Amino acid sequence: MSEQTATPAVPVPRPPRRMLRAVARWTTAVLVFGAVGAGTAYGITSMERTDVPGLATESDGRWDYPKLSLPALPADRPRPGSDGNPLEIHYADLRELLLPAPAGATVDKKLKGGWVTPERFASEFHESARPSIVTRLEEGTLRHIAARGWTMPDGTSNRIYLLRFGSAEDADAFRDARFIGSSSPGDPPLDTQGDLELDESWKGGGKVDTTASYVYVEPKPYGSAQVREAYVIAGDTLALVVQSREGAGGTPRVPFHQTVILQNQLLG
Structure with missing residues (x-):
């Protein structure tokens, strides 16, 4: 199946403060959503494989996601x-902004695309960090957390969480409080043996101009499973994408990058 992405439109600059705080690890892409009018759904159409770094051949391991579209906005x-x-x-x-599971996936019965609690989100991290994560969310302006998870036939586990705050400022405040940025992945994910590091193979293909992304990978030597993790900041919403797979080969890079790109575009 061909890569999914968005129809072109004129990008809208973020406020200056947001621009200063964005991490310049993305390459520019002509992949933003076009607005047809209030109450209209926006389609995400196909793109050439060579437009996405690392996704250039028929056998590159990408997952077969269904055709995507943005939900209609209220009038x-x-x-x-x-x-x-x-x-x-x-x-x-x-x-409705959560990325759907790809073909062949076994959906997590506890993460089927509905609402979850701060405690469930915090369970993705080491036990020592959970109380402070929950406290920060409960004392802030968190509105909702939506989540979806699945496991692929090769054993790759994927979870996506979308956290909506009262404003973009509040989403930034949570990111800052948890030390998520270009020099730190913040709280270490569950099952990691050490610190994650920035994923140097990530080129930022498919980025929507009004978003910022932080992509990490667990370096060798890792334990029984390698963890890949990404955060996407898109206005009032923060997305967390976590993938892991047991085995000496680690967690595949291509479907992880593909998943981050598509979730980014749904939030843009």
Whole structure:
């Protein structure tokens, strides 16, 4: 199946403060969503394989995701990053912005695309970090957490969490409080043997201009499973993508990057 992405549109610059805080690890891409009008769904169409770094051949290991589209917006509600939406709010149902499971996946019965608690989100991290994560979320302006998880036939486990806050400022505040950025992945994910490091193979293909992304990988030597992790900041929403797979070969890079790209575009 060909790679999924967005139809072109004129990108809307973020406020200056956001630009200063964004990490310049992305390459520019002409892949942003076009707005047809309030209440209209936006399609995510195919792109050439060579437009996405690392995804260039028929046998590159990408997952077969269904055709994607953005949900319709309520009447007179602008999308994040556009004029009239200075707080960069996602007005669409957060659950409808979750990336669906690809073909062949076994969906996690506890993460089927609905709402989850701060405690469930915190369970993705080492036990010592969980109380402070939950406290930060409960004392902040968290509105909802939506999540979906699945396991592929090769054993790769994938979980995606979308956290919506009161504004883009509040989403940034959570990122800063957990030390997520270009020099730190923040709280170590569960089952990691040591610190994650920036994924140097990540080129930022498919990035939506009004978002920022931080992509990490667990270096060798890792334990029974290698962990890959990415955060996407898109207005009032923070996305966490976590993948892991047991075995000496580690967690495949290509489907992980593909998943981050598509989730990024759904939030853009």
